Amino acid sequence: MANVTDLMIMREQALAAVQGAPDVAELEAVRVRWLGRSGLLTAALRSVAALPIEERRAFGAAANQVKADLELALDQGSARVRGAATLAQFASEQADLSLPPRRLRLGRLHPISRTIREVSRILATMGFETVEGPEVESDYYNFEALNIPRGHPARDKFNTLWVSDPLGDDPERPVLLRTHTSPMQIRVMESRRPPIRVCVPGRCYRFEATDATHESVFFQYEGLAIDEQLSMADLKGVLYSFARQLFGGERKVKFRPDYFPFTEPSAEIAFDCFVCNGGGRTNSGACRTCGGSGWIEAAGCGMVHPAALRRVGYDPERHQGFAFGGGIERLAMLLTGTPDIRLFQTNDLRFLETA
Numbered sequence: 001m002a003n004v005t006d007l008m009i010m011r012e013q014a015l016a017a018v019q020g021a022p023d024v025a026e027l028e029a030v031r032v033r034w035l036g037r038s039g040l041l042t043a044a045l046r047s048v049a050a051l052p053i054e055e056r057r058a059f060g061a062a063a064n065q066v067k068a069d070l071e072l073a074l075d076q077g078s079a080r081v082r083g084a085a086t087l088a089q090f091a092s093e094q095a096d097l098s099l100p101p102r103r104l105r106l107g108r109l110h111p112i113s114r115t116i117r118e119v120s121r122i123l124a125t126m127g128f129e130t131v132e133g134p135e136v137e138s139d140y141y142n143f144e145a146l147n148i149p150r151g152h153p154a155r156d157k158f159n160t161l162w163v164s165d166p167l168g169d170d171p172e173r174p175v176l177l178r179t180h181t182s183p184m185q186i187r188v189m190e191s192r193r194p195p196i197r198v199c200v201p202g203r204c205y206r207f208e209a210t211d212a213t214h215e216s217v218f219f220q221y222e223g224l225a226i227d228e229q230l231s232m233a234d235l236k237g238v239l240y241s242f243a244r245q246l247f248g249g250e251r252k253v254k255f256r257p258d259y260f261p262f263t264e265p266s267a268e269i270a271f272d273c274f275v276c277n278g279g280g281r282t283n284s285g286a287c288r289t290c291g292g293s294g295w296i297e298a299a300g301c302g303m304v305h306p307a308a309l310r311r312v313g314y315d316p317e318r319h320q321g322f323a324f325g326g327g328i329e330r331l332a333m334l335l336t337g338t339p340d341i342r343l344f345q346t347n348d349l350r351f352l353e354t355a
């Protein structure tokens with residue numbers, strides 16, 4: 001017959017078993033063994049009825065206390081093993097931060113886009129606002145209004161791609177892919193009043209064979225300034241500042257008399273060749289980039305022709321202006337040291353990731 005001392009021994013054994021249980025399953029086994037239907041403590045509690053009446057109270061109280069102690073210990077044990085299990089799971093699932101990450105392939109701007117932005121940024125420092133115009137243009141804006149009427153020999157230098165008008169071809173109003181950005185000079189002068197300062201970057205088209213410095217689809221930038229009292233000196237000042245900002249003051253700039261029907265006087269601006277440094281020769285013979293001349297023609301420029309001013313309703317006695325325009329690719333080649341214009345369009349990542 002159990003007595004209180006037996007209960008105390010049972011208590012010690014049961015609590016030790018709870019302490020030693022490593023997981024939920026083992027704890028449950030301990031609970032069943034002591035507190036289950038046919039558990040040892042359950043049996044002891046049942047035996048109360050058989051005790052002499054004077055022992056019942058003390059034994060019963062002790063047995064209930066042991067039961068309560070054991071239940072509390074089981075609860076705490078349960079929390080302990082669950083916590084341990086969670087920690088073990090975390091440890092096993094922990095990300096290995098020492099693994100090298102997958103390489104991030106960041107996109108970057110195409111050298112042509114970068115050059116357009118750089119040209120626009122530099123001209124913005126001198127007050128030029130960047131605007132864009134249509135690539136499908138009328139004969140009027142691309143030629144007529146720029147003093148290049150039908151039959152004018154200047155048309156020969158623009159190998160024009162003509163397009164059919166979706167609204168029906170009108171022989172009086174031919175449509176084309178603009179051969180330069182200059183038509184925007186007229187469009188801007190028509191839609192604004194002086195003072196005008198705009199920069200027009202954009203795609204142009206010419207039906208031409210490609211070589212290291214020519215493409216049939218290419219970009220130009222155009223600058224136009226109209227105001228009272230503008231002179232060739234302002235034009236030169238702007239272009240010198242432009243060249244210095246673009247090339248950091250290293251390149252030489254040369255103005256040579258030239259002819260464009262929409263400017264008078266006209267000039268061609270050239271920078272010294274970045275491959276042969278103006279010498280015209282490399283170790284392997286004549287420099288291929290500049291054709292041996294030592295100079296890279298970078299832009300045409302001049303004072304806006306009075307006839308063009310009059311055509312848009314300006315009085316040339318009051319308003320004058322200058323314009324300049326050149327190839328974006330040429331600048332991009334200079335800036336990135338790219339020897340062949342065709343690399344810009346061929347989508348070769350080896351070039352694009354380094355240019």
Ligand code: DAH
Pocket residue numbers: 179180181182222223260262263299300301302322323324325326
């Ligand atoms: N549009 C000319 C061309 O493509 C370049 C040019 C010359 C632009 C003189 C100008 C200019 O604005 O004034 O050949």
